[in-house]
Amino acid sequence: MCELLGMSANVPTDIVFSFTGLMQRGGGTGPHRDGWGIGFYEGRGLRLFQDPSASVDSEVARLVQRYPIKSETVIGHIRQANVGKVSLANTHPFVRELWGRNWCFAHNGQLADFHPAASFYRAVGDTDSEAAFCDLLNRVRQGFPEPVPVEVLLPVLVQACSEYRSRGVFNCLLSDGDWLFCFCTTKLAQITRRAPFGPARLKDADLTVDFQSETTPNDVVTVIATEPLTDNETWTLYQPGAWSLWRRGECLASGQT
């Protein structure tokens, strides 16, 4: 199993606090020693940091914790390998270009007997996760050779994720930089922080942040994670089969399959 971390915000926001909590689970308080990665959108560009070594030991992870990269949409992941060896090519999140945008994807779970037909997008590594991402993009491209609004795209995403779910466990985060889509089959939790902001205390590290001193009254920041990252706030837990779609911190749509 792995852990996911996503963020959608209406102003460029750094994710240092949540990332610090997640990184502790990468070989510190958690067993996820087999790599980690995080993608930050900056406009249409995507800044990707990855490392196949444990996040608690990672020089690159320390940079990301020290260096407050501000982004409106973030996808992060720490890995405990089950399918596919430990290597950079098997490290989430995965990225592909579709319709002239960078699509970014991370997965927690495992799919049984999943060997989609080779089509346009092909896996570089040998994880079921990257295979599912490629299959998903191939379906999108087949359905829509030209860009469509996310509302038109959404049924295809939900349908594909439902099918993957029938083959195992499929918790995922997906973004094209404009929106963030989340799908849960076992575990996913979310919190939306907005004014009045208060203090938040990490579960996995001795760290408290007072968001009031770091935000403006109009800021809206949603964080999605495999498990709640703080122990003094109320997180909403997803039901199996639940999905949600976010833009600029706000929920555009959500549902249950």
Added chain:
Amino acid sequence: MCELLGMSANVPTDIVFSFTGLMQRGGGTGPHRDGWGIGFYEGRGLRLFQDPSASVDSEVARLVQRYPIKSETVIGHIRQANVGKVSLANTHPFVRELWGRNWCFAHNGQLADFHPAASFYRAVGDTDSEAAFCDLLNRVRQGFPEPVPVEVLLPVLVQACSEYRSRGVFNCLLSDGDWLFCFCTTKLAQITRRAPFGPARLKDADLTVDFQSETTPNDVVTVIATEPLTDNETWTLYQPGAWSLWRRGECLASGQT
């Protein structure tokens, strides 16, 4: 104009020395203040660091200089913007997946009136460089929907680069992680270091390295750059229209268009 840096080696080799020289030109000894990027292949995976800010000021660049990432194939670039604003999406090198491999590309130069038809691969940013990379990959995919050996691919690469050259200046580095292809229309220089190794002294920083203490007698390391990076070694300068293809430090093929 921009500056390119490529490496092909037969053992995983760090490029800290050459990178340190290149980075000085990013706002230090050179005018290339508009971003920098470097991609390191690790197996089939690609580790990409990019920053739209000047490399001499970049926190990420300092990490890359401090942290000796070892790779057999590297492509780096520092940018002085001419086409396309300064942004992460316009920062080289560019990456796309083709045939289940990560293809990485960096360009120095400028193309006039270059607006290839939208096809499968599309530019995320608005540089002529990324447009040319997408066009090149679209040609490859059109010619070869399934993988072919690089020897079969080579005429397509050379032909495409010759056409781009007719529209302006097109010095480029391209790799799929297995081979490194270089094309020159104005400036490109190369050096192959092998035993007996000696000291090398950077032109752009007060730094000398004795490669003998860092290598084994079987190491072969080729570095390709826009201009020679050291002042005490003999670099081979490319003629306009010259191209070369490298694998594991050795030249597989070269020619002149």
